[in-house]
Amino acid sequence: MLKTKVAVQVISPGMLPDDAIMLGDAYLRQWKIPQGQPVTLKFGAMRQYVKVVPVERFDGMRIGQSLARKMGLLGNTTLRIRYRPEEAVLAFGPLIGVLISRDDPERKERPFGSITMFCKELVDACQAQGAHVYFFTPLHLKGNFNTVEGWVYADGGWRKTYLPSPDVVNNRLTSRKLENRPNVQEFIQEVKLRHKSTVFNEKFLDKPEVFEALAKDPALTKYLPESHVLKNFPMLKSMCGRYHTVFLKPVRGSLGKGIIRITKLDADAYSAQYATVGGTRRHYFSSLLKLYGSISGKMKTVRYQIQQGLNLIDIMGRPVDFRALVQKNETGKWVLTSIVARTAGSHHFVSNLARGGTLSTVREAVGRSNLSGANSHEAPGKLQRAALDIAHGVDTFIPAHFGELGIDLALDTSGRVWLLEVNSKPSKNDNTPLPDQKIRPSVRNMVRYARHLAEF
Structure with a gap:
């Protein structure tokens, strides 16, 4: 099946009927596109009968303004083209829709804030x-979902227009509340069923869901610290009996919010350290029961995952962990796009940038850490393998479609790799400490994967 890029020109009204397009004659010969008889033009969910007019010694395509408006094209562009003779369908695309949390039309330069x-x-x-x-938000989702009001970039600025429902939807919603809105769920189901669209990163992942899924594969259990949903005092007592330190992590938390580190001090006493924006807040308790009493109120509104504490590598007492970005490529295979080390800020025990953490390369962080020589040399390869193993595990055992994952890993002082968390909505601001480049590899990969999904 031939695939190629075609320059699309939008020409003045009256020069071309609405049901005709002009295409370089070489394309018609290559693909045996019939002249003078209707074929179906497909662009996302849009379908329209058109006649194809050949143009000698012309390397592109011309369409009228009325057809361009139906396609949501506000000017000249470049698209991929594909013809399937058995269906007489001439497809252009891929048309990609990115579902984002919010927009602000008043801010012409930055309508989508930090992204x-x-x-x-x-x-x-x-x-x-x-x-x-x-780009579109839940507020744009109305009607029958054949078309969507969205933002495009044209003539040097952001503009709103109506476009067909896309071939591929990248769900970049950053809150479960928005994702669970009835119109969002209805849109996702409708475009998948009616328009055969593909939606990737279609849901958030909860921490226990990931750990329980990955535990089904014996090859992945080596990466999993012991973890449970905290239900009662006996479970806390049992975990604190097995491990000197345990962590309580909100099941649906992110950015290190709400994490509590519990450490045994002597026969009965315990300390609880709370991660806050300003630093670590520490409380002391004369018994584990009193500590449990202090958090049992929170457990009415927050579900916690209790996790084995690990003896992680550090740099001058500041814990280090690693964020890997894995994405599917142009053939649909998982690849490692980037991996960076994150060192916790002073007075913090979580490494998130929002808590004063700093980024560096894996080799630099491992080289400065308290990890011994041989283990230090093998660490980058081990981390990369773990990230890809875990991505395959998520794909295999969690029934949802993911195209990219942020995977948080850690190394203990013996060089063993551990999984901390998998994030299905990885940030676009802190995953690559590259010098300024026009287009990051992570962004190029997203388009390549969308092309793969839409068969362009």
Whole structure:
């Protein structure tokens, strides 16, 4: 099946009927596209009968303004083209829709807040690869979902227009509340069923869900610290009896919010350290029962995962962990796009950048840490293998479609790799400590995977 990029020109009204397009004659010969008889033009969910007019010595395509409006194209662009003679369908695309949490039309330069630069980067990557992308929020989802109101970048600025439902939806919603809205769930189900769209990163992952799923594969259990959903005092007592330190992590937490580190001090006494924006807050308890009493109130509204404490590597007493970004590539295979080390800020025991953590390369962090020589040399390869193993495990054991995952890993002082967390909505701001580049590899990979899904 031939695939190629075609420059699309939108021409003045009246020069071309609505039901006709002009295409370089070489394309018609290559693909045996019939002249003068209708074929179905497909762009996302849009279908329209058109006649294809050949143009000699022309290397692109021309469409009228009325057809361009139906396609949501506000100007000239570059798209991939594909013809299937058995269906007489001439498809352009891929049309990619990115579902984001919010927009602010009043802020012309930054309508999507902190992810505006990422969105523009995605526009540039699509332009380079011959794809079309738009951005929409749950508030845009109305009606029958054949068309969606979305933002496109055209004529040097962000503009709103109506576009067909996309071939591929990248769910970048950052809150479960938005994701669970009835119109969002209805949209996801409808476009998958009716338009055969593909939705990736279609759901959030809860910590116990991931650990329970991965525990089904004996090859992955080596990465899993002992973890349970904390239900009662006997469970806390049992875990504290087995481990000098345990962590309580909100099942649905992110950015290190709400994590509690519990450490046994002597026969009966315990300390509880709470991660806060300003640093670590520490409380002392003369018994484990009193400590449990202090958190049992929180457990009415927050579900905690209790996890084995690990003797992790550190740099001058500051814990280090690692964030791997894994993505599916142009053939649908998991690849490691980037992996960085995150060192906790002073007075913090979590490494998130929002808590004053700093980024560095894996080799630099491991080299400065308290990990011994041989283990230090093998660490980067071990971390990469673990990230890909875990991504395959999530794909195998969790019934949802993921195209990229942020995987948080740690190394203990013996060089063993441990899984801390898997994030299905990885940040676009802190996963690559690269010098300024126009388009990051992570953004290019997203477009390549969308092309793979839409068969362009």
